[in-house]
Amino acid sequence: MGLIKDILYKTSNKQMLGVVKNQSIFPYYHLVNNKDVTHIKHLYQFKNIEKFKQDLDTLLKYYKPLDPSLFTNTRTKIIIPKNHFLLTFDDGLSEIYNIIFPILKQKGINAVFFINPDFIDNNESLYKHDLSIIIESLKTSHYKKNTIDKIVKILGIETNTSLPQLTTTIKQIKQSQNNIIEDIADLLNIDLYQYIETHKPYLSKSQIQEMIHSGFYFGGHTMSHPRLLELSIEKQKKEVIDSIKWLKTNFNIDYSFFAFPFSDKGISKALINEIFKYDESAVIFGNSGIKKDVNNRIIQRFSLENPNKHTEKQIVTENLYKYYNKAIGKYKIKRN
Ligand SMILES: [Zn+2]
Known part of the structure; x- marks a missing residue:
């Protein structure tokens, strides 16, 4: 959270939710788990089952669930009814099937899940998850100075780097530097393939099929979760x-849902035009908070994943931030 949001969070209180609840909201998460998850641990924090269930009760108390079928009506203008919420989950982690799916069914809440086809069925992994596994190993195993020196050399940073500095540098490794990730894993004796094989961090096709049968919705999240701005427009x-086509081919779905990986910040009009050229009734999801985008088929979301934040206060904060953005002329997203 930025400075302004921090101030708004501190001044907000949960009673204000009754005032701002007319604004429909689109919270997102990645996973829910009561246990530590090595491939996520050094990337972001997440909620346990109890806190997630409390979130759902809070949402149901103040809002009505929005049925994603609202977005599958082709060609009609999307009109989002007031005072609704729709949950979305990014990255297709296995917790979606094992933990979140049963809870949502029990509560009668629908949701949209955004997945990366490259990782479905656990043949490959998201490079950020590999980095978290590497950092965990660096922090918990005792490696010889000689090994650490070799890693420092690969990363091209100063010798005698502290562990926190080393992990910060590792977190900044780019997807295109895949060879560096493999070299470091080799040096640390980490078998990333064995990790995926053992832990199965991602959904399988049959799990997705079962969830679709139960009425849940899926969307693309790119094939391999790259930072899009580092790639050519093609x-x-x-x-x-x-990623959208993959879902259609494998599960016979007829709608096109998509969520940008990492962030929609800086995403060009050209890319958005290409998506609507592919399917004019596509629905695209960003994560810029409560904002208006260049097309009314782009829905903006905010995260409710942080377990240290009070949910009601967080929703109020996002609404107050909307008014702040309106006041400074940043409510409408500009794209080049
Ligand atoms: Zn993602």
């Missing part, structure tokens, strides 16, 4: 559209 288009 490659961006391929990553995005292939």
Whole structure:
């Protein structure tokens, strides 16, 4: 959270939710788990089952669940009814099937899940998850100075780097530097393939099929979760559209849902035009908070994943931030 949001959070109180609840909201998460998850641990924090269930009760107390079928009506203008919420989950982690799916069914809440086809069935992993596994190993195993020196050399940073500095540098490794990730894993004796094989961090096709049968919705999240802005527009288009097509081919679905990986900040009008050229009734999800985008088929979301934040206060904060953005002329997203 930025400085302004921090101030708004401190001044907000949960009674204000009754005042701002007319604004429909689109919270997102990645996973829910009571246990530590090594491939996520060093990337972001998440809620346990009890806190997630409390979130759902809070949402149901103040809002009505929005049925994603609202978005599958092709060609009609999307009109989002007031005072609704729709949950979305990014990255297709296995907790979605094992933990979240049963809870949502029990509560009668629908949701949209955004997945990366490259990782479905656990043949490959998201590079950020590999980085978290590497950092965990660095923090918990005792490696010889000689090994650490070799890693420092690979990363091209100063010798005698402290562990926190080393992990910060590792977190900044880019997807295109895959060879570096493999070299470091080798040096640390980490078998990333064995990790995926053992832990199965991602959904399988049959799990997705079962969830679709139960009435849940799926959307693309690119094939391999790259930072889109590091790719050419042609490659961006391929990553995005292939992920939507993959769902259609494998599960016979007829709608096109998509959520940007990492962030929608800086995403060009050209890419958005390409998506609507592919399917004019596509629905695209960003994560810029409560904002208005260049097309009314782009829905903006905010995260409710942080377990240290009070949910009601957080929703109020996002609404107050909307008014702040309106006041400074940043409510409408501009795209080049
Ligand atoms: Zn993601």
